[in-house]
Amino acid sequence: MRRLLSALAVTSCLVTGFPALTWAQSLPGFTLFSGVKAENQLPFRLDFGGQANGWDRYILRIPAQRMKLAVGQFAITYPDYYKGTFDQKKIEVRVKGKAVPLSEVKWDKEGKLINIFPQEPVPAGSAVEVVLSNVKNPSFGGVYYFNCQVLSPGDVPLLRYMGTWILSIN
Template sequence: MRRLLSAVAVTSFLLTGFPVITWAQSLPGLTLFSGVKSENQLPFRLDFGGQTNSWDRYILRIPEKKMKLAVAQFAITYPNYYKGSFDTKKVEVKVRGKKVALSEVKWDKEGRVLEIFPEEPVPAGNKVELVLSNVQNPAFGGTFYFNCQVLSPGDVPLLRYLGTWIISVN
């Protein structure tokens, strides 16, 4: 009986002693001194942990409270020191969990903007996810501010700022 209890104790110690692997990184969490007001920080998830020089999937979320107008175009801008790459064929827009048909996705590398055009405008008041699959994370880590801007249908052709995803690559 004593050996059995010792074996159980050692096994439970070994199992709880190993670090837990984090499969996804997500925010918003506690961000200090970011320069972005908390109400402008947008939630996101990196499905494969945001490791440098590796493939990842970015799920960039826009809460329904931010979607005050219908959206005909999403524009994601990022800083010039972000040296990752995007696969425009692997971009999806999901509204309340359902895929939306896209007419075009453009990546302007020099302008540092990823433009996403749904076939039909995304209705106001919906939770939206912009899913970027096959993203090649940059070789060097850092914190990158991805800004979300939108264009409403029939609106003056000026993009409106919705918020910022503060993404860390380790």
Template sequence: MLLYVNLVISIKLPWWRRLTMRRLLSGLAVTSCVIAGLPTITSAQSLPGFTLFSGVKSENQLPFRLDFGGQSNSWDRYILRIPAQKMKLAAAQFAITYPDHYKGSFDTKDIEIRVGDKKVPVSEVKWDREGRLLEIFPEEPVPAGSRVELVLSNVRNPAFGGTFYFNCQILSPGDVPLLRYLGTWILSIN
């Protein structure tokens, strides 16, 4: 077929048109190969990436992942990460505060803590809707210097998208009962 097209092009068109036609067909062939060879793009947010003018210093921005794409008015799973270098003290409680314009909902029965690759049993989860506070209590304090993931499953994203600052604080065991700020997750819901 291609030989027939080349033969027809070379017989009926002048040389300068043949050159243009060959370039066009070659470009079309290369473009279709590139498009077919591209990997499928996932819609999940994996990390916050590069943020300009957020109001949160870069050293205070925490990594996260939204497993189901962060689409408004849909179900999602938030994996909120705390790097090991941020965990300077052991944690007997994790407190997550969020802004008043975040109108999503959390399933307090489906929240887990992962330290490294292991799940840590959760003794209690409290959600204060009016105070916009989610408190997570592990059965045993999470040791200092651990890489931690707070996994919030069955989260209902707000009906209207936006950028939401989720602040992470911890309470250390045997310490003065004051929450200590660790950082902020900057979540974007589309």
């Protein structure tokens, strides 16, 4: 009877622990003292748990209500202390779950900038996912602010701030 109760206790801890682990790496959740207003925090998901020095896929979302204008360029900046790597060939933009054809993706390692150019502008009011696959997370964990700016076609060439993804690498 004692072994049965022990096994039951361990199993219940494992079963309740897995959803918590999965949930911890999706969306911004509750953030204290981030310096970023709540309305500027963008939702995201780290598909493989955000483990330091591990491979991952970042799904960075921009809600439809933030996309007030059509977008001809996405510019994602990240801090200089982020030492991860990106695979330019495995970056995509999705609208309604479908990949948008891209004309070019430029990763400026020194400038800490990823520029993504869709072939056709992404329509205003679209919910967008920027998917970064084959990402090598930094060797050391930390909190990293990825900022999103966009450029509308025909617009004055000034990037407009869309929001910030606050990523936590364990």
